[in-house]
Amino acid sequence: xxxxxxxISNAVIRRLPRYRRYLIELQKKxxxxxxxxxFSSLIGYxxxxxxxxxxxxxxxxxxxxxxxxxxxxxxxxxILGLDKEYEMVLIGAGNLGQAISKYTIHIQQGFNIVAAxxxxxxxxxxxxxxxxxxxxxxxxxxxxxxxxxxxxxxxxQGNAQEVADRLCFAGVKGIWNYSLVDLEVPGRVALESVHxxxxxxxxxxxxxxxxxxxxxxxxxxxxxxxxxxxxxxxPAGGQAQA
Amino acid sequence: xxxxxxxISNAVIRRLPRYRRYLIELQKKxxxxxxxxxFSSLIGYxxxxxxxxxxxxxxxxxxxxxxxxxxxxxxxxxILGLDKEYEMVLIGAGNLGQAISKYTIHIQQGFNIVAAxxxxxxxxxxxxxxxxxxxxxxxxxxxxxxxxxxxxxxxxQGNAQEVADRLCFAGVKGIWNYSLVDLEVPGRVALESVHxxxxxxxxxxxxxxxxxxxxxxxxxxxxxxxxxxxxxxxPAGGQAQA
DNA sequence: TAGATTGTTAATCGATTAACAATC
DNA sequence: TAGATTGTTAATCGATTAACAATC
Numbered sequence: 001x002x003x004x005x006x007x008i009s010n011a012v013i014r015r016l017p018r019y020r021r022y023l024i025e026l027q028k029k030x031x032x033x034x035x036x037x038x039f040s041s042l043i044g045y046x047x048x049x050x051x052x053x054x055x056x057x058x059x060x061x062x063x064x065x066x067x068x069x070x071x072x073x074x075x076x077x078x079i080l081g082l083d084k085e086y087e088m089v090l091i092g093a094g095n096l097g098q099a100i101s102k103y104t105i106h107i108q109q110g111f112n113i114v115a116a117x118x119x120x121x122x123x124x125x126x127x128x129x130x131x132x133x134x135x136x137x138x139x140x141x142x143x144x145x146x147x148x149x150x151x152x153x154x155x156x157q158g159n160a161q162e163v164a165d166r167l168c169f170a171g172v173k174g175i176w177n178y179s180l181v182d183l184e185v186p187g188r189v190a191l192e193s194v195h196x197x198x199x200x201x202x203x204x205x206x207x208x209x210x211x212x213x214x215x216x217x218x219x220x221x222x223x224x225x226x227x228x229x230x231x232x233x234x235p236a237g238g239q240a241q242a
Numbered sequence: 243x244x245x246x247x248x249x250i251s252n253a254v255i256r257r258l259p260r261y262r263r264y265l266i267e268l269q270k271k272x273x274x275x276x277x278x279x280x281f282s283s284l285i286g287y288x289x290x291x292x293x294x295x296x297x298x299x300x301x302x303x304x305x306x307x308x309x310x311x312x313x314x315x316x317x318x319x320x321i322l323g324l325d326k327e328y329e330m331v332l333i334g335a336g337n338l339g340q341a342i343s344k345y346t347i348h349i350q351q352g353f354n355i356v357a358a359x360x361x362x363x364x365x366x367x368x369x370x371x372x373x374x375x376x377x378x379x380x381x382x383x384x385x386x387x388x389x390x391x392x393x394x395x396x397x398x399q400g401n402a403q404e405v406a407d408r409l410c411f412a413g414v415k416g417i418w419n420y421s422l423v424d425l426e427v428p429g430r431v432a433l434e435s436v437h438x439x440x441x442x443x444x445x446x447x448x449x450x451x452x453x454x455x456x457x458x459x460x461x462x463x464x465x466x467x468x469x470x471x472x473x474x475x476x477p478a479g480g481q482a483q484a
Numbered sequence: 485t486a487g488a489t490t491g492t493t494a495a496t497c498g499a500t501t502a503a504c505a506a507t508c
Numbered sequence: 509t510a511g512a513t514t515g516t517t518a519a520t521c522g523a524t525t526a527a528c529a530a531t532c
Contacts, residue, residue, distance in 0.1 A: 011498095011500095013444055013447055013448075017437070017439065017443040017444065018424075036513075036514075044424075045500095046502095048500075048503095049500060049501075051516090052500075052515090054515095055514090055516075059515070061514050062507090062508060063515080064514075065514085080443045080446050080447045081447055082446060084446075084450075086446065096341045096344075098337065098341065099338045099341030102338075104442070107422075108442060111442065149449070150449075173449045173453065174446070176441070176445055180263065180349075182260075182286075190445055190451075190452055195260075196345065197349060198259035199418070199436050200350060201324060202434055203416050203418055203432055204322050204324060205255055205258065206416070207415045208322075208323035208326075210430055210432055214430065251522080251523070253522095277488085277489060278490075288524075288525065291525075293489095293491065293492090294492090294523090294525090296491095297490090297491060297492075301491070304489080304531090305490040305491080305530070305531045305532045306489050306532040308488090308490080
């Protein structure tokens with residue numbers, strides 16, 4: 001199988017998990033093969049885009065046949081690195097941190113959260129579904145000794161960069177950031193930031209656009225109605241166009 | 243102030259909340275004005291892009307001066323609709339739902355969560371920081387009677403579309419979706435999906451790319467070293483280029 | 485006024501879509 | 509083989525960057 005080595009655009013990468021989700025659904029339904037055309041009508045990307053995307057990584061299909069659902073699922077999983085295991089720590093065991101951890105433990109196979117870290121003495125010593133909550137001061141030591149791959153940052157804005165610095169110093173390979181800040185990390189560390197409030201603001205924008213559209217439409221309908229009534233009031237053919 | 247009416251691309255919209263976050267930081271620091279060039283070095287977009295983005299909505303700047311930090315903050319907030327209030331309900335009061343609600347209540351001014359809905363009888367009748375947890379069967383009725391704007395979906399995959407259907411039927415204007423599914427909603431309803439696992443998978447991909455890059459580099463360094471040692475072993479000037 | 489910086493048009497770059505030859 | 513569908517090249521579309529005239 002041929003591999004291309006050009007840099008893959010981020011737009012493509014963001015689509016891969018979605019392809020994978022739909023492939024899981026197809027597997028559940030027992031579907032064995034799918035053409036780019038069928039996949040297109042399911043997932044909403046053009047068939048052309050699907051073929052282009054996949055061909056960034058190899059020739060996964062077969063002319064005249066399509067793509068094997070199992071095969072494609074395995075390929076995409078491997079491309080995303082989901083055939084590997086990851087050791088993770090959580091920093092900030094508040095509501096959001098605890099929820100994200102539970103969510104990850106239950107839904108994400110291969111992503112193992114092994115410890116949480118806190119500054120709050122009321123939480124240190126407790127646990128989140130079996131994950132011990134340790135003292136934040138011991139973070140660097142723990143990450144180094146236990147070869148942690150990923151740090152999940154769920155602390156408040158002000159401390160997020162300091163947490164990231166410690167994690168990078170201690171040698172993590174990736175950071176999953178839920179704080180509101182845009183972190184700075186060295187080039188060797190991968191960073192994925194989930195700015196929840198940004199998504200809410202984007203939602204608010206789109207709601208307002210739709211509201212304005214609806215108002216505009218209502219206004220036009222009203223005008224049309226008024227015009228009609230005027231026409232009715234005037235004698236038929238009264239005001240000619242000329 | 244002139245307003246353009248062409249459709250704004252989604253790429254622009256996604257940048258607006260980020261501009262706003264940086265403007266808040268500038269306000270905190272007491273900065274009163276900023277040029278697109280200064281803003282660029284802060285936020286990481288090009289000065290040209292910043293001016294283009296803002297000019298989609300109006301002439302917010304002043305030649306020879308720059309942009310007023312307060313003024314721009316207010317404009318962007320208004321564009322995003324953050325000068326309004328929103329009534330919200332949560333559907334699915336599990337770990338993630340509760341955490342998202344608490345997060346939203348505490349951090350997002352203007353977004354009011356007024357009720358949560360559950361099918362689990364152990365949760366119905368309890369509350370989340372003062373928000374009552376009600377019976378899911380009463381959702382439509384409650385949304386209609388209380389003019390709810392936004393529904394937050396934090397239920398499991400299988401039920402998400404059904405929840406969305408009920409919310410849309412009851413008349414919400416927007417849905418903030420945390421389920422794993424890509425929901426179908428009528429055109430009049432705004433939808434923002436936060437696929438947390440997709441972001442984790444994207445992180446895994448980038449980690450693996452960086453790992454491969456590092457391995458490649460290490461391999462090259464080793465080869466270079468081997469070559470050097472061979473050269474050292476051979477007599478100086480032994481193998482000439484000619 | 486001169487200098488600075490915007491708003492906006494033009495040029496470039498990149499991503500998506502269309503078309504079709506290759507091939508199963 | 510004929511039909512179907514991929515892989516890939518070419519065309520189009522859209523977004524970003526550069527350049528500069530307008531103007532504070």
